[in-house]
Amino acid sequence: MGGASRRKTCAALIVLGGLLGAAAPAGAAFDAGYEARNYSKTTERAARLTLLPDYQLRLRAIGVDNELQVAQILANDGPPTGRTFVGQACFQHLDACTGDARLYDFATKNYGRVTPILFTARNGATLSGHLWATVAGPAKRPGVVITNGSVQAPEELYWFAAQTLAKAGYVVMTWDPQGQGYSDTIGAGPDLLDGVPSQTGQPFYDGTEDALDFFTSTRAAPFVPRRSCSSGTDHGAKQARRVAAGLNSAYNPMAEILDRSRIGLVGHSLGAGGVSYIGQIDPRVKAIVAYDNLGAPAAAPFTCKSGSSARPAPAFTKPALGLSGDYGLLPTPNTQExxxxxxxxxxxxxxxxxxxxxxxxxxxxxxxxxAFIPNPVFGASLRGEDLTSWYTTAWLDKYVKGGDPTADARLLTDRWRSDAPSAEIDPDKDGNVFSRYYRSRVDIRTDAGKRVLCEDVRPAGCPGFGPDGEKVPYSSLAAIRRVDAVAAPGTPASLSGVSSLKAAGSSGTPVGASGAAATAPTAQPCRDVAAPVSRITRARTTISRRSLTVRGTARDSGCDEVPGALVRIAVAVARVDGRLCRFLQPSGTFSKRRACSHNAYLGARGTSTWTFARRLPLPRGTYRLAVRGADAAGNVERRRAGRTTLTLRLK
Known part of the structure; x- marks a missing residue:
């Protein structure tokens, strides 16, 4: 990697040198001098942190441990019957594949708890990951699943986000998509080459859904992989066999503290594409954070031929935050605005x-x-990691955790316009962390019901922005390094057992929720197959020429003693046009005429009691309303005349 690093660095210097000697294009307001200073910020992380001698010593020591770890994994769970890492550049987890070396003492210094996991993907590949949480915190916590970027980005690159969120009161799952980190390169049986190479993208979409399935599994309802999208093969036998052998986890070992009705998704790069789509179609997900960058696909990027997963065009209902930078995957200086x-x-x-x-x-x-890569070729600013941690936590606190009175203020803060650590090292002493080239925007509704829309956050003056009342300056590392509580009698078993950042399968590292005990629950396992039951309350539903308000209730029985968890209520509004219907769309307009049975649902507010309200011009005529609920187990309600439907006449 060293030779390639030098070549890429030299190429960047040549491009920058040409930029400094070139005039701005005719008629453009491009400032080449400013661009040179702006581009120099891509070297901040290396110059100010990762190339420092103390950091390099720590990085090399971790590399020695990681080399031993992968040797143990290959000995304990390698070919021909276990995992294979053929074609993977990061399976040894050295240098650029290490992540932030400062985060490897999370377990040993009692900053929090971490448990290694392994589970079987739908195509038979074995996927590796970790669960993160703290001893301190409520009995039930919201959850977050983080999906990596592609091109050999292992989960370690995202531990900064996982640890920050764990300290903020979440149960967090990091995992390696197929073909990356400590996960299998290949599938199994007829799906041996399914998802190979992983950079084709499907493992980041199907895998995100598989990770959600594992994350929401419990002792009473253990994880069972879906049938392969490609061949329809059921690889559940492989999962069961590996669980019994103590190799795989039967279910989420932190399930007892996870609130399955409050789950968010975070993803980077190709993983950002995955969470931007899966997050919008999966009823278990409440909000999305996408790192470079947020997408809004009009159709499914990948199909699922077997039908084991629905792949509809998404209806955009989930709050979603995008975070990006001035430069892309291969940073090169701008030559124009x-x-x-x-x-x-x-x-x-x-x-x-x-x-x-x-x-x-x-x-x-x-x-x-x-994606924290401690190698100067993969340039980054110094404060980007902190800004990312700040906004990721604030966004999920508002839309997933809920009930946090500080979340609005943290999202509408002006602190990042005058960040002192940024100003100290910036060539222009500018403490404004937002891009001068690209507009940063915010469009949210506060808990008080006020819409705050700012199309350019960088300059001061956007209404609703101001101080957030939190400590200045913010440091994600300082937040992570607060010592956790000590496990005491009564602490859930998932928070009082072995805590280790080692990968599952290395010597002396037990896999969470594995072995014969994990496959023998005290009661017969219960799988929730009952859909929610929703009703429209006619007496509280109103329609006029200017607005529509639909109200109702919903419940989810679950199964046996395992309670159900409502995660989403959606309403379809159809204007009858002859024998066909026109459906209300997210834009507030009505669709072209189509069959009235082809409902188009839009998200409602609330679950057990819910409201769907829109202010828009409504022509006279007949309107048909339909409501549909979805639960955390993925069950979606069917249409029932007289209960989930209502016909109204507007005169």
């Missing part, structure tokens, strides 16, 4: 659908603000 709205297309689409969203662009930032 970029298009200011180029980073905001996904966020703009969600705004048009009436969904809370934001897109924040880091000045001098790169694709690697969000």
């Amino acid at each position: 970029p298009e200011p709205l180029a980073k905001s297309k996904g966020s703009k689409t969600l705004s048009a659908a009436g969904v809370d969203t934001a897109e924040l662009v880091i000045r001098g930032g790169t694709h690697f603000e969000f």
